[in-house]
Amino acid sequence: MASADSENRPSDHEAIPQAVKIIVAGGFGAGKTTLVGAVSEITPLSTEEVMTEAGYGIDDLSGVESKTTTTVALDFGRITINPDIVLYLFGTPGQDRFWFMWDELAEGALGAVVLADTRRLHTCFHAVDYFERRGVPFVVAVNRFEGSTSYGVEEVREALDIAPHVPVLMADARDRPSAKEVLVRLVTHVIDGRRPAMSG
Numbered sequence: 001m002a003s004a005d006s007e008n009r010p011s012d013h014e015a016i017p018q019a020v021k022i023i024v025a026g027g028f029g030a031g032k033t034t035l036v037g038a039v040s041e042i043t044p045l046s047t048e049e050v051m052t053e054a055g056y057g058i059d060d061l062s063g064v065e066s067k068t069t070t071t072v073a074l075d076f077g078r079i080t081i082n083p084d085i086v087l088y089l090f091g092t093p094g095q096d097r098f099w100f101m102w103d104e105l106a107e108g109a110l111g112a113v114v115l116a117d118t119r120r121l122h123t124c125f126h127a128v129d130y131f132e133r134r135g136v137p138f139v140v141a142v143n144r145f146e147g148s149t150s151y152g153v154e155e156v157r158e159a160l161d162i163a164p165h166v167p168v169l170m171a172d173a174r175d176r177p178s179a180k181e182v183l184v185r186l187v188t189h190v191i192d193g194r195r196p197a198m199s200g
Contacts, residue, residue, distance in 0.1 A: 027123020
């Protein structure tokens with residue numbers, strides 16, 4: 001079912017395929033499962049499991065001590081951006097011990113969203129580095145958590161050493177319009193990055 005709010009339709013949609021694979025990455029507890037669930041127009045597939053003693057002493061729980069579940073494989077959802085663009089969302093697991101799955105999940109992805117949690121900003125360094133090294137276009141979305149320190153876009157950009165052309169935006173992973181805006185910005189960023197090649 002096409003989304004009714006098509007006013008955010010990216011221009012030059014012919015620059016990207018009709019069905020698009022997008023990765024949602026970031027540190028443990030950054031809100032990846034929440035974002036996929038907020039925007040998906042189908043019942044999202046989630047592989048969240050109750051955390052067990054196996055993760056104690058291995059997973060970094062600083063700042064998210066109250067978290068009781070974790071994604072052990074992937075999250076999957078779908079959203080129609082406009083009649084011509086459908087995004088298939090794949091959320092990665094956030095813990096270091098599951099990073100071996102990223103290569104398979106990222107295969108064929110057109111772009112990525114890196115969710116940043118300002119309570120634990122260091123936990124998204126790996127995701128930023130991963131997509132930079134592989135040349136995958138990405139945006140950084142700062143997921144606002146209640147009670148967390150409020151940082152500006154440029155402060156986050158500087159802290160993560162993000163290139164000037166990479167969009168950094170504030171978001172609320174729980175809010176569908178906010179989460180959808182993140183995806184629209186990513187699609188626009190991908191299109192902008194492809195324009196020079198198209199005009200050649």
